[in-house]
Amino acid sequence: xxxxxxxxxxxxxxxxxxxxxxxxxxxxxxxxxxxxxxxxxxxxxxxxxxxxxxxxxxxxxxxxxxxxxxxxxxxxxxxxxxxxxxxxxxxxxxxxxxxxxxxxxxxxxxxxxxxxxxxxxxxxxxxxxxxxxxxxxxxxxxxxxxxxxxxxxxxxxxxxxxxxxxxxxxxxxxxxxxxxxxxxxxxxxxxxxxxxxxxxxxxxxxxxxxxxxxxxxxxxxxxxxxxxxxxxxxxxxxxxxxxxxxxxxxxxxxxxxxxxxxxxxxxxxxxxxxxxxxxxxxxxxxxxxxxxxxxxxxxxxxxxxxxxxxxxxxxxxxxxxxxxxxxxxxxxxxxxxxx
Ligand SMILES: [Zn+2]
Numbered sequence: 001x002x003x004x005x006x007x008x009x010x011x012x013x014x015x016x017x018x019x020x021x022x023x024x025x026x027x028x029x030x031x032x033x034x035x036x037x038x039x040x041x042x043x044x045x046x047x048x049x050x051x052x053x054x055x056x057x058x059x060x061x062x063x064x065x066x067x068x069x070x071x072x073x074x075x076x077x078x079x080x081x082x083x084x085x086x087x088x089x090x091x092x093x094x095x096x097x098x099x100x101x102x103x104x105x106x107x108x109x110x111x112x113x114x115x116x117x118x119x120x121x122x123x124x125x126x127x128x129x130x131x132x133x134x135x136x137x138x139x140x141x142x143x144x145x146x147x148x149x150x151x152x153x154x155x156x157x158x159x160x161x162x163x164x165x166x167x168x169x170x171x172x173x174x175x176x177x178x179x180x181x182x183x184x185x186x187x188x189x190x191x192x193x194x195x196x197x198x199x200x201x202x203x204x205x206x207x208x209x210x211x212x213x214x215x216x217x218x219x220x221x222x223x224x225x226x227x228x229x230x231x232x233x234x235x236x237x238x239x240x241x242x243x244x245x246x247x248x249x250x251x252x253x254x255x256x257x258x259x260x261x262x263x264x265x266x267x268x269x270x271x272x273x274x275x276x277x278x279x280x281x282x283x284x285x286x287x288x289x290x291x292x293x294x295x296x297x298x299x300x301x302x303x304x305x306x307x308x309x310x311x312x313x314x315x316x317x318x319x320x321x322x323x324x325x326x327x328x329x330x331x332x333x334x335x336x337x338x339x
Contacts, residue, residue: 002020003020003034003035003039004038005044006042006323008044009043009044009046009299010311013292017029017030018030018034018038021335024335024338025316026312026315027315028315029315040332042323042324042333044324045295045299045321046303047110047320048111049114049298049303049308050105050114050265050278051305051306052114052116052236052238052265052266053116054116054266055101055115055127055268056086056097056123057268059089059097060085061268067081069244071198072198075167077143082267091126094126095126097268098130101268102131105274105275108276108331110136111336113273114138115140116143117140120142120145120157124140124157137308139308141164141190142157142161142165148173149176149183158184161189162190163189163191163192164184164189164190165193167193168194168197169195169202169206170199177193185210190306191209191212193214194215196220197216197217197218198219201219203220204227207228207233212305214233215238216242217235217237218242218248222257225254225259234262234301234302235262237254237262239278239282240266240278240281241265241270251288260301260304260305261297262297262298262302263275263298275298276298279297279329280329319335321335322335
């Protein structure tokens with residue numbers, strides 16, 4: 001048995017101790033010094049979760065195009081620049097870009113990511129091809145190609161993904177979105193939507209769709225956020241993406257109301273999918289969160305929202321833990337990546 005020691009990050013915060021590992025699984029733990037010299041010391045934390053990506057546009061980052069800093073021009077379906085580029089680019093180039101993003105996530109300690117897959121079934125297949133035999137677990141939220149509800153299309157998407165992720169209640173007829181959301185929930189799958197990203201949207205209309213969680217909420221008012229909190233809904237914030245578009249979420253208000261926050265890196269054409277970079281950006285921007293708060297946003301909070309239950313002290317559970325350098329938070333040892 002090998003040991004790692006330091007401060008273990010549990011659902012209730014840090015405790016001092018060690019973990020005993022065999023075959024990349026935890027088979028022992030204790031709160032004293034380990035029985036023999038540990039192979040690694042630092043913060044022992046669950047592997048990271050990137051709660052919001054669109055890795056299909058990774059290939060655009062390499063093109064060195066001056067991207068418009070306007071959400072509608074760049075990403076709004078169906079005619080935003082991103083969607084035009086996706087249409088005219090080969091599958092091979094799109095999948096190649098996705099592979100690079102997946103590789104970077106795996107190396108930086110991310111074990112799960114929730115990807116908003118555009119382009120219907122073809123988009124899902126692109127991601128599945130890019131994943132190959134990598135040891136990262138995707139939560140795929142797919143998106144219909146059609147702008148109106150089509151029962152067969154939604155059935156097909158739900159069969160091949162964990163749910164549906166839409167861009168905004170402003171991008172489709174609301175009555176069509178209602179049908180999509182109802183169908184998704186009836187099948188026991190996840191329904192997630194971006195909300196109040198660039199303007200305030202009607203919170204009642206958003207919540208009536210029974211979303212599993214929400215993305216952004218930059219322009220949410222205090223009363224909107226209180227409604228979200230009452231419904232026990234977690235929000236993904238993507239601060240670097242917001243900054244690109246000159247937007248900002250009201251983090252102080254989120255914190256005051258006690259919203260459960262998760263972090264996402266959003267469009268891969270704008271930023272790398274390294275969630276630790278996102279965490280550091282938020283840390284430097286706000287300065288109001290403790291290290292426990294911040295780590296929760298990329299470990300336990302997203303696991304709860306994505307139904308990926310995990311406890312770091314459960315013996316023989318999956319190998320979703322790693323050791324970080326206490327100062328830089330850089331991953332020093334990721335057992336699941338060891339061959
Ligand atoms: Zn997004």
